[in-house]
Amino acid sequence: MIVDPRDVCPGEGPEKVARALAQFSVDEAQDGAAFDEGYRALDAVFGPKGELERREVLWAWLTGAHTDAGAPITATYHLLLARSVDDGRLAGVRDCYVTLDRAARRCVALLSHALVLPAFRRTGLAALLRAAPVALARRAIDDAGLLGGKGAGGDGAEVMLAAEMEAVDPDDRDTVVRLIAYGRAGFAIVPPDVLPYAQPDFRDIAALGVTPVPLPLLAVVRQVGEEERDEIPRARAESFLRHYQAVHAREVSQGELAPIRENALARLAAFPGERVPLIRIPRGPAEVAGFAPVLRSAVMPLFPPVWRGKAPLDVPDRELERLCAAWSSG
Numbered sequence: 001m002i003v004d005p006r007d008v009c010p011g012e013g014p015e016k017v018a019r020a021l022a023q024f025s026v027d028e029a030q031d032g033a034a035f036d037e038g039y040r041a042l043d044a045v046f047g048p049k050g051e052l053e054r055r056e057v058l059w060a061w062l063t064g065a066h067t068d069a070g071a072p073i074t075a076t077y078h079l080l081l082a083r084s085v086d087d088g089r090l091a092g093v094r095d096c097y098v099t100l101d102r103a104a105r106r107c108v109a110l111l112s113h114a115l116v117l118p119a120f121r122r123t124g125l126a127a128l129l130r131a132a133p134v135a136l137a138r139r140a141i142d143d144a145g146l147l148g149g150k151g152a153g154g155d156g157a158e159v160m161l162a163a164e165m166e167a168v169d170p171d172d173r174d175t176v177v178r179l180i181a182y183g184r185a186g187f188a189i190v191p192p193d194v195l196p197y198a199q200p201d202f203r204d205i206a207a208l209g210v211t212p213v214p215l216p217l218l219a220v221v222r223q224v225g226e227e228e229r230d231e232i233p234r235a236r237a238e239s240f241l242r243h244y245q246a247v248h249a250r251e252v253s254q255g256e257l258a259p260i261r262e263n264a265l266a267r268l269a270a271f272p273g274e275r276v277p278l279i280r281i282p283r284g285p286a287e288v289a290g291f292a293p294v295l296r297s298a299v300m301p302l303f304p305p306v307w308r309g310k311a312p313l314d315v316p317d318r319e320l321e322r323l324c325a326a327w328s329s330g
Contacts, residue, residue, distance in 0.1 A: 002028065007135060008127055009184070011185060011283070024092075024120075026128055042095065046115075058095070080132055082125055092126075097247050099247065100140050105156070106236070107140050111130075111133060160236060161187070162219070164218070165178060165220050167296045167298075180282060186222045187281060189281060192302055199217050200248050200252040216302070216308070221237075221278075223236070233275055279293055285327040291320075295316060296311075300313055
């Protein structure tokens, strides 16, 4: 079992988590058969949306072909399979990259996809999949011979979980549901007006004959062991971008990554302090007004017009009214 119960935040619901720990196992895919089983499950959901890398790319990562042990930021890929302990059925899948900056004594687990199969939803399994990468990060720190567990300002290597998420759209309830779930799991948002993060265009640009268009996303973080902090050190906020780009550089050119980096870091450099206040994620429908700073209408203007997508942008106040109305009516 990969999951350490101590890594699951109390906001996830201790009783539900305890039942999930008794009901499921969560282990790494170690061979081709296990990888294929997990990949097929992810591909069925994320493949049609263009949100999953090709099998051969992820297999190369899993087998270490893309890992450069001498790089300033090393990266390894992990695919986790959750199974019912009763009959061994596949219940869920989580994949992530574990990235380590030895010089900065910082390990960042980059959360990719999480899937709970329909028969196992509302069981607490999602909470286990959100917490499992913490154990992988701690293992990477141990394998590197670093002392872990004290966070920023201490002597040990720090651990952060990082997730890319869409800005809130009143017409897409999933954008709210996902963020609320991660808020309860100890995550917060780096303000997009301080770190306007974007994901590179993963399409086959050459084959399609198109210009790459980055995808603006929110930088969502859990500072492990420091979840109650309402701010994040500037260097740690910057590491969100740096660690993601260390992975993206394996399949995306520096020419495509540079504009993303420049747009984000210019705003971070202009921020006057060394500690960036975080945006607390609302914990439920009654608090959705707290999403005002991360609405599409607030986030997209921070990026070049061509990156903003085709959907028209509303006025922020009106978009917030629509969001509150949508959730007040259930």
